[in-house]
Amino acid sequence: MKLANLARPASTALFSGLLSLACLLTPAASQAERLKDLTSIQGVRQNQLIGYGLVVGLDGSGDQTTQTPFTVQSVASMLQQLGVNLPPGTTLQLKNVAAVVVTSSLAPFAQPGQTMDVTVSSMGNAKSLRGGTLLMTPLKGADGQIYGMAQGSVVVGGVGAAAGGSKTQVNHLSVGRISAGATIERALPTALGQGNVVLLELKDSDFSTASRVVDAINRRFGSATAQAQDGRVIRVQAPENSGERVAFLGALENISVTPDQASAKVILNARTGSIVMNQAVTLDACAVAHGNLSVVISTEPVISQPAPFSGGQTVVGQRSQIDINKESGQLLLLKGGASLADVVKALNAIGATPQDLLAILQAMKAAGSLRAELEII
Incomplete structure (x- = not known):
């Protein structure tokens, strides 16, 4: 077995594209983002609608009515x-x-x-909806109430043709x-807070980010304006007047x-064998052995033909050959990495496939x- 170290040149370019992407995506320092991109206001949400039509x-590309009786009934x-x-x-x-x-979504x-x-x-066995017109279809919410009516010409982003098989x-x-x-x-009533309180929800739960959001709001609007309830929800004091509240939320x-x-x-x-990491991934020192064992079985026909005038019969047989190949294992010493680039280099040095x-x-x-x-998806 060979003993190598991380400084050894990579034998393959398996992760060269990932390494380049990591270098481009890894920022030198975290950048500031707007609260609009980091949080959402509790109660301001979309509602899904569904209908049958x-x-x-x-x-001639509609449902085959013998196999979809619900179309005939409709x-x-x-x-x-x-x-x-x-x-x-x-x-x-x-x-x-x-x-x-x-289907559709009712905006707040x-x-x-x-x-x-x-x-x-x-929902049946129609070959294509191209050129069709949707008849008046009520759209209902989860509560069974009708919130919209749909109708119009259907636009299909595809094309197909068939002839002669x-x-x-x-x-x-x-x-x-x-x-x-x-x-x-x-209209669906939207509760924009209760009384003089509005709740902000972080899209990704994080105690450190929640603390920074509270500090930023208090610096902008004064102390005691915001208070974190947990790692996701932030309680904000807002004006009770609707006009002032909208301007306050805009700021x-x-x-x-x-x-x-x-x-x-x-x-x-x-x-697919895809592997994606963020810039916070690090690697402690470890040794990895990698080797593959392959078994190849090949079968060839063998014909046995008797001598002339011997009265024998030709016989067809098979001859199998089994080869077992084991690649030389490679023990690599991977030093602790402090960045995504170091981790990618370490994995690239192993020379393994994504699987x-x-x-x-x-x-x-x-x-x-x-x-x-x-996380395996």
């Missing part, structure tokens, strides 16, 4: 509401209709009469979007605060050498 006008119910009664026992064979689910402080974008997704498709055809396709019919959002350095974290994607590095990083974490939180 029909898309018509498709050029069409029959719609026609009945419009005053059209179908004879009993009528079987509809529709090709230009598709059942869809319509949205008022009746305003519009919002909607996404239309096929051949098929081609670009992008996705069963999902579309309607810009300003829904009208808000009901509050533009206060600059330098957030504390994020905790060390390594994200591992087991499916191997998943196991190596987990072993380093278990041994206490990797000073970071491992």
